[in-house]
Amino acid sequence: MRTPHVVVVMGVAGTGKTTIGPLLAARLGVPYAEGDDFHPQANIDKMSAGTPLEDADRWPWLDAIGAWAHGRAGLGGVVSCSALKRSYRDRLRAEAPEVVFLHLAGDRALIEDRMSHRQGHFMPTALLESQFATLQPLQPDEAGVVVDVTGSPEEITERAADALDALADTSR
Numbered sequence: 001m002r003t004p005h006v007v008v009v010m011g012v013a014g015t016g017k018t019t020i021g022p023l024l025a026a027r028l029g030v031p032y033a034e035g036d037d038f039h040p041q042a043n044i045d046k047m048s049a050g051t052p053l054e055d056a057d058r059w060p061w062l063d064a065i066g067a068w069a070h071g072r073a074g075l076g077g078v079v080s081c082s083a084l085k086r087s088y089r090d091r092l093r094a095e096a097p098e099v100v101f102l103h104l105a106g107d108r109a110l111i112e113d114r115m116s117h118r119q120g121h122f123m124p125t126a127l128l129e130s131q132f133a134t135l136q137p138l139q140p141d142e143a144g145v146v147v148d149v150t151g152s153p154e155e156i157t158e159r160a161a162d163a164l165d166a167l168a169d170t171s172r
């Protein structure tokens with residue numbers, strides 16, 4: 001039997017991390033954790049006040065996510081975390097070398113359209129713009145897969161599970 005993956009679901013705001021993450025976890029039979037829940041109180045206060053986080057604020061948050069992920073090593077788990085920059089992923093891997101990234105990728109128009117239908121969540125266009133500007137795609141030396149977010153959540157989950165399966169095949 002192959003070792004279950006510990007998956008970090010990454011991608012820009014609105015790409016479907018919170019939607020797909022739990023579906024994928026259910027399909028893999030492993031626990032799901034919401035990355036946003038790992039912020040220290042100082043970050044929650046900052047975000048509530050509308051102050052953008054700086055990278056220095058993100059390190060303890062990423063370390064907490066990494067600690068959860070590492071605790072699932074060999075057991076499997078799925079956690080969401082936008083992980084837009086290589087340096088954020090390096091930080092996660094420092095805590096949890098076993099993680100594989102699932103990059104949910106889609107074009108701006110599609111994501112913007114989905115965001116516009118989201119209830120109780122206002123996302124200015126400029127914020128999405130800056131998310132795409134910040135995004136550094138997975139590099140060849142990073143374990144992970146890129147999955148397109150067209151179609152229904154069920155279709156995307158299926159696509160993600162297949163891609164992760166194939167990843168396991170190539171690393172054996």
Ligand SMILES: Nc1ncnc2c1ncn2[C@@H]1O[C@H](COP(=O)(O)OP(=O)(O)OP(=O)(O)O)[C@@H](O)[C@H]1O
Pocket residue numbers: 011012013014015016017018019020082114115117118119149150151152153156
């Ligand atoms: N495949 C899909 N088809 C249609 N709508 C979708 C799909 N995936 C996600 N959505 C919708 O798009 C919006 C954004 O999805 P979601 O909240 O999962 O994104 P996210 O990556 O977690 O965003 P954030 O970074 O802001 O937390 C939600 O309203 C969600 O219901």
Ligand SMILES: [Mg+2]
Pocket residue numbers: 017018019080
């Ligand atoms: Mg989310």
